[in-house]
Amino acid sequence: MKLNRSLRTDQKLKRYPLADTSGLKIRGTTLVELMVAIAVGSVILGVTVIASMTTALWFAALVNYVDMDAKSRNALDQMSLKIRQAGALTEFSPTHLKFTALGQTNSFLVYDWDAATGSLTEWKTGDTTTNTLLTDCDQLAFSLYNSSLTATTNLSQSKGLSVNWKCSRTIRGRKSTTEDMQQAVIVMRNKAI
Numbered sequence: 187m188k189l190n191r192s193l194r195t196d197q198k199l200k201r202y203p204l205a206d207t208s209g210l211k212i213r214g215t216t217l218v219e220l221m222v223a224i225a226v227g228s229v230i231l232g233v234t235v236i237a238s239m240t241t242a243l244w245f246a247a248l249v250n251y252v253d254m255d256a257k258s259r260n261a262l263d264q265m266s267l268k269i270r271q272a273g274a275l276t277e278f279s280p281t282h283l284k285f286t287a288l289g290q291t292n293s294f295l296v297y298d299w300d301a302a303t304g305s306l307t308e309w310k311t312g313d314t315t316t317n318t319l320l321t322d323c324d325q326l327a328f329s330l331y332n333s334s335l336t337a338t339t340n341l342s343q344s345k346g347l348s349v350n351w352k353c354s355r356t357i358r359g360r361k362s363t364t365e366d367m368q369q370a371v372i373v374m375r376n377k378a379i
Contacts (some may be wrong), residue, residue, distance in 0.1 A: 261319035326351040
């Protein structure tokens with residue numbers, strides 16, 4: 187009986203073969219085929235590495251830009267609030283501002299930009315700490331305006347203060363194209379004491 191089963195299976199395979207293997211020759215790969223496969227794989231790997239490095243650099247630039255924008259907006263908000271609450275403007279230059287505290291003559295609010303360090307600092311009389319508002323600041327300029335928004339240098343006629351700056355950072359040791367620029371006009375009280 188076992189013999190009949192194996193014959194039947196053998197007969198079925200002859201009638202319905204699983205695959206036609208009559209023309210198939212089994213052989214190994216040649217050296218040329220192996221070299222072509224390695225070359226194609228290397229090109230694909232190289233493109234993948236370059237694409238991932240470019241994406242990582244782009245992502246780092248985007249993170250820098252978002253961080254700089256948030257810090258710039260925060261600095262501008264702080265400056266606007268404190269300058270509007272300050273008294274008279276007593277000293278002015280494109281990189282330096284000095285205000286009296288409202289109703290006082292011996293208390294001051296000072297803003298300084300240092301081009302060498304690229305930082306904008308704020309300090310108040312009586313406060314021992316200096317508040318650094320901005321870092322990595324390439325350019326910064328203060329400008330004064332009178333009540334008709336015309337540029338002026340006369341402190342007693344100034345009613346508006348313009349501030350603009352440009353910040354950038356370095357990525358992997360070279361200057362990045364991620365830059366953040368802020369500009370605002372702040373209305374001052376500038377009341378004489």
